Amino acid sequence: GQNIDQPTEMTATEGAIVQINCTYQTSGFNGLFWYQQHAGEAPTFLSYNVLDGLEEKGRFSSFLSRSKGYSYLLLKELQMKDSASYLCAVSAGNNRKLIWGLGTSLAVNP
Amino acid sequence: DADVTQTPRNRITKTGKRIMLECSQTKGHDRMYWYRQDPGLGLRLIYYSFDVKDINKGEISDGYSVSRQAQAKFSLSLESAIPNQTALYFCATSSPGADVHEQYFGPGTRLTVT
Secondary structure (H helix, E strand, O other), X not given: OOEEEOOOEEXXXXXXXXXXXXXXXXXXXXXXXXXXXXXXXXXXXXXXXXXOEEEEEOOEEEXXXXXXXXXXXXXXXXXXXXXXXXXXXXXXXXXXXEEEOOOEEEEEEO | OOOEEEEOOEEEEOOXXXXXXXXXXXXXXXXXXXXXXXXXXEEEEEXXXXXXXXXXXXXXXXXXXXXXXXXXXXXXXXXXXXXXXXXXXXXXXXXXXXOOOOOEEOOOXXXXXX
């Protein structure tokens, strides 16, 4: 079957670094996405990994290991506005549909 | 202007009523999706359409129907609403030919069935 696992909740302190992990089991892997979703709002695209390694975008970085079925999202210099849910999604199969994790709710405390 | 719009943004309806949620996009994408989101259950795919003539059921299509009126419009209908269809509904679009084929989401419709 196809499955994505990520922690349900995490807590971190303003200014710190946090790593949110995602493991997946899918067939026909095309790429992995990370989205941010604030409460009651739409998910917004953060990053995309298709090859192994680290992709950096400002304070956010995302890593992928295809052989291990593993990714992480790294958030640096945390700000209060980073309090949100972070969704891991895998594009799989010829039709490139997204398989979604349940999301990790991150609380950033002062 | 927003690229993906949804109407209405909020709706309260009674059990047994028919309701339609509408989605429009100006991104020129062929693919459109309807999801519902419930606390603890994540995003679940209801229906998706790869073009005007191609409509497919997602993982939770029972109790829902869709219509793709044009490339830019994709509507979701609840023929006879029930309380467990209370949820946040999102429309999304994507372009499968793009290297980074992310999905773009509308702002969501909060539906309450009493």
